[in-house]
Amino acid sequence: MKIANSLFSVFACVAIFGASTAFAVEEQAAAPMHHHEMPIEDNRISLGISPQMKLHQLASMREHLEAVQAIVGLILENKFDEASKIAHQKLGLTPEKKAMCMAMHNQKFTELGFAFHESGDKLGEVLQTGDAGESFKALHKTMQFCVQCHATYRQ
Numbered sequence: 001m002k003i004a005n006s007l008f009s010v011f012a013c014v015a016i017f018g019a020s021t022a023f024a025v026e027e028q029a030a031a032p033m034h035h036h037e038m039p040i041e042d043n044r045i046s047l048g049i050s051p052q053m054k055l056h057q058l059a060s061m062r063e064h065l066e067a068v069q070a071i072v073g074l075i076l077e078n079k080f081d082e083a084s085k086i087a088h089q090k091l092g093l094t095p096e097k098k099a100m101c102m103a104m105h106n107q108k109f110t111e112l113g114f115a116f117h118e119s120g121d122k123l124g125e126v127l128q129t130g131d132a133g134e135s136f137k138a139l140h141k142t143m144q145f146c147v148q149c150h151a152t153y154r155q
């Protein structure tokens with residue numbers, strides 16, 4: 001009897017889950033583009049770069065994200081020197097980053113990229129002080145450039 005009961009609950013759950021999934025699919029079909037008010041068109045400025053450059057850029061971007069995660073973790077562990085090194089190396093305006101920003105052949109993009117990387121170096125300096133609050137403030141500023149650029153440009 002007990003087994004029959006629990007079997008029944010399993011079937012009931014499957015049925016409810018199935019019904020809600022079907023409903024979700026139907027809802028999506030009825031309004032394909034309006035999910036969460038996402039814009040239908042991508043009106044951001046295209047950089048128009050080569051497929052090879054695209055891959056290079058995305059790899060570099062994933063490194064930025066990794067750097068941010070590492071820095072947050074290191075602040076929480078009080079490892080400010082290590083965090084500072086990562087900020088300078090991965091987010092700072094190194095000769096490599098400079099060249100890459102310039103290779104996009106879009107002056108406004110390059111300027112924004114430089115401002116972003118300069119804020120990365122500034123973050124590296126603030127991290128040297130060992131002040132977590134100030135460090136998060138500086139990181140917040142740096143991340144505003146991530147948000148601003150992504151809202152403006154696409155590949």
Ligand code: HEC
Pocket residue numbers: 058059061062064065068109112113116142143145146147149150153154155
């Ligand atoms: C000056 C411009 C600019 C800045 C600043 C910038 N990005 Fe990007 N990022 C881009 C562009 C352009 C793309 C490609 C977006 C597209 O085509 O939709 C991109 C894509 C990405 C992607 C997607 C990678 C993939 O493999 O799909 C990640 C993750 C990312 N950026 C993280 C970051 C983070 C984190 C920061 C800040 C710490 C940052 N970016 C700052 C321009 C920028």
